[in-house]
Amino acid sequence: MQMNSKTDAQKRVDQIRSFQAELSIMEQEKIILLDDSKKSLLSNYHEKLIKTLSETFDIDSSNREKQLSLGMKIASFLGALGLAASVFFLFYQFWGRFSTNVQAIILIAAPVISLAATMYASYNEKTGYFSKLLGLVSVACFVLNLTMFGQIFNITPSPNACLVWAVFAFALAYASDTRLLLVAGIICISAFLSAKAGTWGGMYWLDFGERPENFFPAAVILFAVPFLPHKRFSGFDVIYRVFAMLLMFIPILILSNWGAISYLNLSSDAIEVIYQVVGFVLSGAAIWAGIRKSWPEVVNTGNVFFTIFLYTKFYDWWWDWMPKYLFFLVIALVAILMLLVFKRLRKTTIQNVQGVAA
């Protein structure tokens, strides 16, 4: 079996550990008894496999390692954010004391040096925590580079800055297999695409947030990206899909409550009704597609937004005229109803699986 990413390797190791635990229970209950030679064959095979995977992917081979690893991930994330913010404030603190030429040299050199450090760390440090941390600092330095050039040379703001930041963050994310950098890239590219959609709609690019529909093209493009092969990268497809759904559902939620800010040349009420229907249909479709394609993140995000759309409507319809105890009772009853629907769906899925197995 070929391992493409750290996630795949970790899954395989977890599978081995579960198998070993189950085998031990079965042996205790005398359901199966392996002789010593088979036991040693199996054990050798697993140990060898785990060793190879550990060397290649730096996976956690025990629960204790997993807990420590989580701690390191959190520390690395906080360290990266802290260091990136520190770079910003450090420059702001001193830049006024330098001549324009020195300012320009520092601003160009900072992302170049931090990128070189990221590259070095990526090849020389197996765990990848330092390369991820430095990668984010490198993106922060590049953002600082262009932002400060804008201030120093009084340049008119342009959406193209978001595009180059996005391309840079994506290059680093794919080079170092870092989800945090992927998120940075997704945020920048979403801002660029939404700003472009805004300018095509006739508005000034920085005002793109005034028409929530501007986010839809970015949402569609981001949802389509993981259809390209992404197996080599840990959890990238999940992040693309979750962000795409947020960029789709949050604007729909806003428009379903505030139709006046839509591009559609209809009355506000009509726009709100249209987006309420679209919200229900799309979140329902997301749940269906998520179950069909085994995308748990799509099912969960769809579920969250379906519930929000539903409760927002309940609030609109009943909050003012219903006694509060009745309103919350309705909410509870709907939750129970949804629970029953999901239980039924789960039962059907189990029956289907059993049918296939038989």
Place this chain on the structure above:
Amino acid sequence: MKKQFASRILFIAGFVILVLTNIFVLSGVASNRSGEPDTLIVLTERELRLKYRDSKENSGLALGLYWRVLSEDGENLHNYAYRSDPAWLDADKLEALGFNINRYLAGDSRSGIYRRLLSKEVFIVLENGGEPCKESLRRAQSAFAKVKKAYDANLHDEKQRFSFERAKERLYDEQVRGSHLFAIDAGLDPAQLRKKYADRSRFIILKGLVRPYIPSEKVRDKVSGYITKISTIRINVPLKHRRILDAVKADGPFYSSGITSPRYKVKLAVGSRYEPWIISVEKIEPIQ
């Protein structure tokens, strides 16, 4: 091995992006500043002001461009940058700037039609010390004369005294501190605007945002526009020009009592990409 090779290529791509972007940005700056500037103007502390309060965390220094508009309302004397609606920015001008006013008027107004009107980037002409500036002073003088007459007739009326003090303060502001820079026109073609306003030492052309505004009634005559902002409103002060401004900053803000005239003048240039920069800063001796 294949993964490592792909990763190496991506890191190299990162370096290429950094280098190319910086070359592109700096060549843009060079192109803006090469050749004859579109505007070469001298402004004073009235028009280019230091920030009232500085951030301790930011050692940089920038001057804020203070500009005004002359509104239709004769009493309105303090139309500074925020949401300024100049008299000349009417329905016809907005249509010339590419806004489809009739479409807006035909739309639904139930939930506040003005929210559907979007800002557009255009070129704004700012005049330094022209007719709008004189008119603004005339308005302040006339308002003061009117209020003074009423106050003189009734010296014990508290309300009249308050109005008198306010009008006096406004007139003093207009004479001593008010910006002489007024937005006087807007257009889509900067070359045409420059042809119309040929004096490069009096008229500045900068990018800015304009937005239509429909007051309560949906009547075409009532449609007007306002300038939401000038794109490059803060102008960075390079280290070589800081000496005088740092000294001025130490003396307190322009609005402090005892400061009766602008303390510095700035030679400002605007380049081919309509981005400004400071050529020089000179001290002005106080008028006794």
